[in-house]
Amino acid sequence: MLPAMKRVLILYTGGTVGMGKAPGQGYRPIPGFLEKLMRSIPMFQAPEVPAWEIRQYEPLLDSSDVGPREWTRIAEDIGAAHDDYDGFLVVHGTDTMAYTASALGFQLEGLDRPVLVTGSQIPLSETRNDAINNLLAALLLIGRFSHRLQEVCVFFDNLLLRGNRTTKIHTEGFSAFASPDFPPLGRVGIDFELDERLLRPRPDPARPLRVVPIDPGVTVGAFRLFPGLRPRFLEALLAPPVQGLVLECFGAGNAPRDPDLLAALRAATDRGVVVVAVPQPLHGRADLELYANGRALLEAGVVSGRDMTVEAALTKLFYLFSRGLEPAAVRRQVQLDLRGELSED
Structure with a gap:
């Protein structure tokens, strides 16, 4: 008896x-265009490709407009x-793809099947273009490894990367994403390779998937330190109702030892x-105990995000x-490894 065909949403x-080019307007999203193109390309209908269907968002979004909601x-x-499906493929713009993949990795508690996030630098x-390979290989990966790959990943330019380890590194090249401090989970070349040693443990099958919505009232942000920073600028950024801040520090976790900045x-x-x-x-990672300037941050109550x-x-x-x-x-949990997003040793 032949195994049942895998199903992917x-x-x-x-x-x-999925953009098309309109005269005098450049590239723009066209509703229904991506599915029409995929249905017209024989490779996407090949027997080894999982059965797939598309759910198109209305309106289609530039990824710069994608956020917590x-x-x-x-x-x-x-x-x-x-x-109803063996896996999911999220087709997304590249600009904020790494944010979405990271967020989904936290929000989908107890995930027991693959969720791959992909897109392209050139339209289908x-x-x-790079769209055919990214879409087709992602579908094939889900079909082959749905029994073992049980986390959110970015798939781009033949690399399978843990979603919450991914960042965009190029605006023009096909190798647009990297996982700086964690190896790729898999690669697609002549063969499909999956490094099972790197995968997350299987979730407890007795616990159903739980989705944690992002509370629209949560107020957090990120800020990159720079030479010449005035403490009042940071003080204003940290004012209520801010609940949390990712502080992008110099080197291995250093900041100016300005008393007013540390007081803020x-x-x-x-x-x-x-x-x-x-x-x-x-x-690399933030080690706040390595230098005196990092220790000053620790004394000010800052915690290390290590290599996140x-x-x-x-x-x-x-x-x-x-x-x-x-x-x-x-404070305690942000320093713990919840989904493979940081190295604890």
């Missing part, structure tokens, strides 16, 4: 991949259709604002506060 949120919509759509409508941080953390330090460099990306640290704060946790609990 494609959530088409928008982005370059849209993360929750995507997560809830996955939750509602969870039992163009003769030369101390006053905020004393009020319960959770300030998480992450490094500005693409590789900005995208992961920010969406993690959104998620933790949306669970209704008190600031002290958020």
